[in-house]
Amino acid sequence: MKTFLYNIGYFLSEAMRTIRSNPLSNFFSVIGTGLILFLLGIVLVGWSVGDQIVMALEQEAEISVYLTNPEDQVKIDELTLQLQKLEGVLEVRSVGKEQAKEQMEKLLGNESEILGLFDENPFEAFLEVRINLGQMEEVLNKLQNVNGVEYVRDNREVLEQMKQIADGLKLIGVFIILAVGMTTLIIISHMIRQGIYNNREQINTLRLLGAPGTFIGFPFVLAGTLMTVIGGAIAIGFLLVIINSGYQQLSGALPFIPLPVQEWLQARISSMVLTVSAFLGVMGSLFGLASMRNDKS
Amino acid sequence: MIEAKEVSLIYPDGTKALKNINLKINPGELVYITGPSGSGKTSLLKLLIGMEYTSEGELKVLNETMDKNNERKIRKLRKRIGPVFQEFKLIDGRTALENVMMGMRFLGIAPGKMKEDAENALKRVGLEHKIHTLVEHLSWGEAQRVAIARAVARKPVLILADEPTGNLDHENAINILELLTSFKDQDTAVIITTHATHLIDGVKDATFVRVNSGEITVIRSEVG
Known part of the structure; x- marks a missing residue:
């Protein structure tokens, strides 16, 4: 823990160095991750709005x-x-x-x-x-x-049909989330593997000097997490714009749809996408790091 | 400190690099391992730092058995060793100071003390004016001194230097050997491999181990 605290600055600078070491590839990875997380955000928006509508209908059952x-x-x-x-x-x-x-x-x-x-x-x-x-x-x-x-x-039939539709949408959403999660994990772990490959000589030197695996690996986990969170932030930016314009259009044209409060929805989606992106970043980086174990010290 | 009993090293392609090595090195000892290129000097150092593992026999370094099944402890053990690699293994894109500090970051030293120790090590090898120079901009001899500074700044109990005189002219080679041997003290042993035996003619207070075709042919101690 002491070593970790002493080296926070080093870990951050190494993570930034890893990101900068392959700028074009990492840029596209971040954009790709952002778009994938945007899809995830759209599903989450659909869920939140769907839940709100079903809840409103249930209240009116x-x-x-x-x-x-x-x-x-x-x-x-x-x-x-x-x-x-x-x-x-x-x-x-x-x-x-x-x-x-x-x-x-x-x-x-x-x-x-x-x-x-x-x-x-x-x-x-x-x-x-x-x-x-x-x-x-x-x-x-x-x-x-x-x-x-x-x-x-x-009005049981109508209500049950609506519930079925909502449940079906949730199931589709689960599959989309799984696909999005897997894709993000693959992109991030590939990014980290690439980073490890680019820094293989440095890693080998650190090993020979006695650096523990956690010390060597942490900057890569940090880099992967940072890149995914940046992707998440891009996704959130797009989602906020989409939600905003969606509310403007729907509230005028279809005022009777019981939409959730816009600010609540935006805060909920932002925090969810950010949390998911940080989680996927850590997991993807750890998968990527697993490849280090196979290298000979 | 180091004890090898009937140690052999056979590489996966079948090359027998070392045969029946028996060796004992004590704390504070200065040891020159000599022999022609390809004689097994580097292989012996690789065994001592755990880059390779013995095929036969038993090797103990700082009381740890250098065995593949003991990798975790060997990784920890490396923190107490100061290696100077033949090709230096400095990290490009970093300054001399950053390279030296890189070898100390995981030793639990407070940042201020670590920087001070690293700067002192660079001063001791005569590079105080190049502390903030990127290592790729250093000359061969300067880069080698950074590698030595990195090894000694960690205050190791065992310094391993692989062919530190290669590619250096006579004067610089002598200087480097003198610098390395200056780090020998009561607790710290220094092991240096070299094929240039003329550089160590007349050296006293040292043990000379001659390796030829993977076997130790002579062990001789000179007392000053």
Whole structure:
């Protein structure tokens, strides 16, 4: 540890020397790593936005519960309290006869004139129940068996399809992340091998002078990590621009999409890409260093 | 300090570089290993620093068995040895001072002390005016002195110098030998290989080991 602390400056200057020793190749490696990490960032953005949309939809996963006695307000109030106590039920809201009609008018928009054909309000009071989507099946069974409930209408199919799409996207994302990770590891380990090859005489001399493997290898790990983090920083720069322009376009054209807060998303993506790039840099460098062991001292 | 018993070295291509070497070197001893080119002098030094391993026999350096299975300890042992390689093995792109310090960085010496010791070593070899010169800009003789400074700045207990007089004129060769032998003290042994036996004629207080075709033919001590 003492030796490490005494040599921090040396390690940094050696790492910079390794980076400068093959400037063109390392430049392209950094750009390549940056582009790969940009792809990773895009996947992470997709995940974050997708998660937010699914979460918003889940929160809006409402079930309509129709009652055997929709005219009996006391019974409706009792039932409201009863349903609120069920596990998996997040909120129960009573919708009166008039409110039900207003909702339908809103939904129909210009076509709502059709409701004028009725002499009386054709709608009944009902209960809107917001539930936890993960417990949908269970909650539906419970609701159907509650005394006073005539019929339960759900939007399960739509919600489940949306969940399937979100899960599918996550699976694709996992494969992309694996591919991105592997590619970055290969690029960085190759870069480090190249650095080791360029400095083989120096490495051999240090070995003959008794330098430990960690002392010899650390500048290379530092160089690999620095280059990957620089690549990560480039990726973050592009991602911030993309997120910014994406939000500007979407918020104008599709205002109803429940996007996460832009600043939160940018901070989250930046920290994730930076962490992943540092991790991949260290791992790639260590893989590259493994080749040193095969050299004869 | 060094003890070789029936040591042989056979290279992978079958070349028998050393045969049945028996040798004992004590702390504070000055040893000249002489012999013609290809006689096995460098091979013997390679064994002593662990660049090669014995094919037969037993070799102990500073109480460590120089065996392939003992690589970890041999790497540590090298910290106590000051090697001066035939081709110097200086690192280009670094100054003389940086090269000397390079050999000290992993010894746990505080940066200030390390720089001071390295500068003193370079002064001792007469290169105080070239401390900040890149080693590729030094002459052959100067580069050799940097290599010596790097070896001695580590305060080793064993200095190994492989053909330090090669490529030098008579006067510079004598100077280099005198410089190297000046580092011998009570605790530090100095081993120098050379094929130029005329340079060491009349040297006293030293042991002379003559190697020929991989075998030690003569061991002679001269007391001054």
